[in-house]
Amino acid sequence: MMRKALQAAIGTLLLSLLPCSALAEGRAEDAVSAQVAAATAEWISTFNTRDAARISALYAPDAILWGTVSQTIRTTPGEILEYFEESSAKRPNLRMFLGEYHVRLYGDIAINSGYYTSRNPVNGQEVAIPMRFTFTYRREGDRWMIVNHHSSRFASTPVRCQPVRLAPVTQAPSRSVSSIFANGT
Numbered sequence: 001m002m003r004k005a006l007q008a009a010i011g012t013l014l015l016s017l018l019p020c021s022a023l024a025e026g027r028a029e030d031a032v033s034a035q036v037a038a039a040t041a042e043w044i045s046t047f048n049t050r051d052a053a054r055i056s057a058l059y060a061p062d063a064i065l066w067g068t069v070s071q072t073i074r075t076t077p078g079e080i081l082e083y084f085e086e087s088s089a090k091r092p093n094l095r096m097f098l099g100e101y102h103v104r105l106y107g108d109i110a111i112n113s114g115y116y117t118s119r120n121p122v123n124g125q126e127v128a129i130p131m132r133f134t135f136t137y138r139r140e141g142d143r144w145m146i147v148n149h150h151s152s153r154f155a156s157t158p159v160r161c162q163p164v165r166l167a168p169v170t171q172a173p174s175r176s177v178s179s180i181f182a183n184g185t
Contacts, residue, residue: 033103036110036137039144041098043135044116048095052084060138060145068118068131068151094120099130108139109147115154130154 039058046054056077059065065074067083074080087094101114113134120127136148 056081
């Protein structure tokens with residue numbers, strides 16, 4: 001009888017600790033989500049300095065960037081730096097403003113998807129362009145480094161869409177994205 005009472009007491013104690021454990025896990029996940037959100041905010045503030053070296057330093061050495069105005073995927077630190085050098089030279093007054101975003105955690109990998117708005121003065125008028133983004137981060141020590149970044153303008157709403165009948169493809173041609181843009185096909 002004493003043994004059953006002791007087992008019941010231990011069981012009750014363990015059950016009472018479960019909500020505390022779940023609450024602690026939830027708080028830890030919230031803290032990590034906040035770190036990832038802070039990494040995105042750091043990208044925004046660093047981008048707004050227009051310092052290409054500082055911006056590209058937020059990317060891991062193996063990162064990939066598919067920039068908003070890039071016709072090629074940037075796969076090396078040098079290519080990522082070049083993208084931001086070109087962007088800063090062409091639009092030195094361009095600034096980004098963070099909008100809604102959603103962080104998802106997968107261990108040492110995190111994904112943040114949402115939108116930001118670019119604002120750039122052109123001929124005395126501010127031009128605002130809403131864009132969507134996805135940052136994929138990898139935790140490296142105490143930092144979240146960008147390993148994949150895609151950014152694109154919101155698609156315009158087509159006036160009229162017509163179905164297109166496609167011929168079956170037996171083998172896709174092997175062409176780079178830049179050759180498609182260069183040839184216009």
